[in-house]
Amino acid sequence: MKKAMKAAVVAAGITMLMGSVNMTEAVASKATNKSAQAAKSSAADKKAVEAVKAELSKKFALKNPGDLYILYVRDKALNGGSEFMYYMxxxxxxxxxxxxxxxGKLKGPTIKKPDDLPEGYQFVKGNIQPPIVANKDKYEKEVKSEAKGKAAYFKKIEWKEIGEIxxxxxxxxxxIQMQVSHKIDKDAASNGYRYIKSDKVDAKTAKKIPDMVRNMLTWSDQDYVYNITTNPGNPLTKEEMIKLAKTAVKK
Structure with missing residues (x-):
């Protein structure tokens, strides 16, 4: 009787052991299949991303002034760690x-040649940039929604409001350089003008961003920041720059 029970226990143990082996093999097989599927999916995504980027590059290469595209990539690893990329x-x-x-075709405040611009100053260059700062969340939500189920997708953004001039x-x-740009964080308008002379720019900033070493007059309203800057050694005084600021903005 004892021998029979012992044999039964051994048999059960063997069955359990075999069962464990089978379960391990099943789990391992499942993991292998999952890994293979992930690799296959990743390869498909990579191919899709490359195709979409190639198409976008062709459109962007046309260099139409004002063009703004946003690229969405589902797998950030295939886009340098970023979900979105802007082409402008x-x-x-x-x-x-x-x-x-x-x-004149765009909404928002613009800047113009001040009424009291000193004699001898001529226009050199200018640019207008889209309102990415103000609409970033809206743009990205819209593009991601349209990209649902796709590995990669891009959209051309039509904009009618200035982002920066x-x-x-x-x-x-x-x-003399003049600028208006959307505030990153909205708050109350500034209390008057703030002036920083070029030799007061801290050494760390001056070393990191040499172009920041300028005489700067800054002010703001609730949504935009404005500034007028001059090169070091420019004879324009703080008072004269404030006078320019008073007629430099058109709303």
Whole structure:
């Protein structure tokens, strides 16, 4: 009797052992299949991303002024770790009249040649950029929604509101740069003008961003930041820059 029970226990143990082996093999097989499927999916995504990027590159290569595209990629690893990528051809101008013509078609405040611009200063260049800062979340939500189920997708964004404007006027070695841009964080308007002389720019910033070493006058309203800057050594005083600021914005 004892021998029979012992044999039964051994048989059960063997059955359990065999069962464990079978379960392990099943789990391993399932994991292998899952890994293979993931690899296959990843390869398919990579191919799709490459195709979409190639198509987008062709469109972007046309370099149409004002073009803005947003690329969405489901697998961030296939896009340098980013879910979205922006492609932008800003409006660029060598003529002040051309700038005024384009600026007049867009919503939002623009900047213009101040009434008291010192004699001798001439327009050098300018650009208008889309309102990415103000609409980033909206744009990305829209593109991702349209891309549902796709490994990659891009959309051309039509924009009718200024995001940033930069103008430059020069007189020999001296220049005046003017800018308006969307605030990153909305808050109350600034209390008057803030002026920083070029020699007061901290050394760390000056070393990292040499172009920041300028005499700068800044002010803001609830949605936009404005500034007028001059090169170090420019004879324009703080008071004269404030006078320019008073007629530099058109709303």
């Amino acid at each position: 051809n800003m409006f660029q101008f060598k003529s002040y009249e051309d700038y005024l013509n384009q600026a 930069n103008l430059e006027f020069a007189n020999g070695k001296d220049n």
